[in-house]
Amino acid sequence: SSELTQDPAVSVALGQTVKITCQGDSLRSYYVSWYQQKPGQAPLLVIYGKTNRPSEIPDRFSGFSSGNTASLTITGAQAEDEADYYCNSRDSSGKRVFGGGTKLTVL
Amino acid sequence: EVQLVESGGGLVKPGGSLRLSCAASGFTFSSYNMNWVRQAPGQGLDWVSAIRGSGTSVYYADSLKGRFTISRDNAKNSVFLEINSLRVEDTAVYYCAREVPAAAQDGYYYFIDVWGEGTTVTVSS
Numbered sequence: 262s263s264e265l266t267q268d269p270a271v272s273v274a275l276g277q278t279v280k281i282t283c284q285g286d287s288l289r290s291y292y293v294s295w296y297q298q299k300p301g302q303a304p305l306l307v308i309y310g311k312t313n314r315p316s317e318i319p320d321r322f323s324g325f326s327s328g329n330t331a332s333l334t335i336t337g338a339q340a341e342d343e344a345d346y347y348c349n350s351r352d353s354s355g356k357r358v359f360g361g362g363t364k365l366t367v368l
Numbered sequence: 369e370v371q372l373v374e375s376g377g378g379l380v381k382p383g384g385s386l387r388l389s390c391a392a393s394g395f396t397f398s399s400y401n402m403n404w405v406r407q408a409p410g411q412g413l414d415w416v417s418a419i420r421g422s423g424t425s426v427y428y429a430d431s432l433k434g435r436f437t438i439s440r441d442n443a444k445n446s447v448f449l450e451i452n453s454l455r456v457e458d459t460a461v462y463y464c465a466r467e468v469p470a471a472a473q474d475g476y477y478y479f480i481d482v483w484g485e486g487t488t489v490t491v492s493s
Contacts, residue, residue, distance in 0.1 A: 292472065294479040296413070303463060303483040304413065310470055310477060347413050349480065355418070355427045357403065357480075362412035 265348050265360035272366040273338045281333045281363045283348030291350045293331040295324060298345045298362075307346075308333055335365075343367045370394040370482050372464045377487030380454050388449040388487055390464030398422070398442040401467035403480060404449045406460040406489075414460070417449065418467065454491045461486040 265285040273279035283293060292311055296304035306315055308324035311331065321336045331350075335342055348360040376388040390402070404416040417438040418427045426438050437450040447464060464484040469476045 292477040292479065296480075298413075303485050305483075306479070306481050309479040309481070310472070313470075315481075345412075349413075349415075351478070355425070356429065357415040357418060357427070359405070359413040359415055 265350060265358055267346075267348060267360040267363045269361065270364045270366065272368055273335070274368050275340065276337055278334065278336045279338055279365065281335075281346050281365065283331045283333075283360045284329055285350065285358075285360075286329055287350045287352045287358065288326060288329050288331050290353070293324070293326055294349045295331075295333045296347045296349065297342075298347065299343075304347065338365075338367050340367050370466070372466065372482060372484035374462065374464050374484045374487035377462065377489045379490045379492065381493050382454060382456060382491055384454050384491075385450070385452045386454065386489060388451070388462055388464075388489070390447045390449075390484060392445045392447070392464075392466070395466070397445040401478060402438075402440060402447040403465045403467055404438060404447075405463045405465055405480075405483075406458075407463070407486075408457070408460040411460075416462070419447065451489070454489075456491050459489060459491045461488050 295308040297307050298304040307318050311326040312324045323334045325332050345362045347362045351357045371393045373391045403418045406414050419438045435452050440447040463486045465480040466482040467478045468481045
């Protein structure tokens with residue numbers, strides 16, 4: 262299956278650590294990337310190739326992937342991290358797929 | 369600066385057609401795969417289609433095959449998405465996105481690194 266499953270919503274207290282997960286069979290074979298999207302804005306790449314972070318993304322964002330599960334961790338969440346987060350991968354036929362998205366609330 | 373600018377969205381009646389365009393600048397366009405991703409109001413990201421840099425291979429989401437056609441003109445640094453037989457459920461912001469290769473232990477993998485701001489398609493009678 263090429264589907265990716267994410268929890269619809271997660272919350273975290275300001276300054277605490279939160280993990281957002283993504284599950285799917287395709288993750289066993291293909292790399293995952295993660296995107297942050299704030300209201301009214303285009304998505305922004307935060308993690309690619311499981312663990313790599315673009316230079317402009319703060320180092321409190323990190324990624325991990327093993328088996329059929331990938332995770333995005335924010336260590337010391339800030340108010341500006343409140344957003345929707347999407348995982349993305351592909352399947353063996355070349356089709357790309359996004360997870361359903363996780364709405365992160367910073368309390 | 370890498371830039372993607374979509375155009376061609378608008379209000380269309382059910383059954384109509386649209387051709388979306390995405391103008392790219394700031395990079396060697398023909399070297400990159402390009403994607404279209406859509407987002408219905410209040411919903412998540414929905415991958416629509418991709419085309420290789422050479423234009424020789426195209427990919428579509430299974431649910432959309434048949435009504436959507438992706439193409440590109442490398443001489444004009446542009447990628448297009450033609451949508452026929454529009455339905456109310458096609459109402460969405462349509463994003464153009466660049467895909468880049470990265471080296472892996474066993475070859476290359478691809479990921480979307482740059483997105484346009486999107487163009488809005490509204491299908492309504």
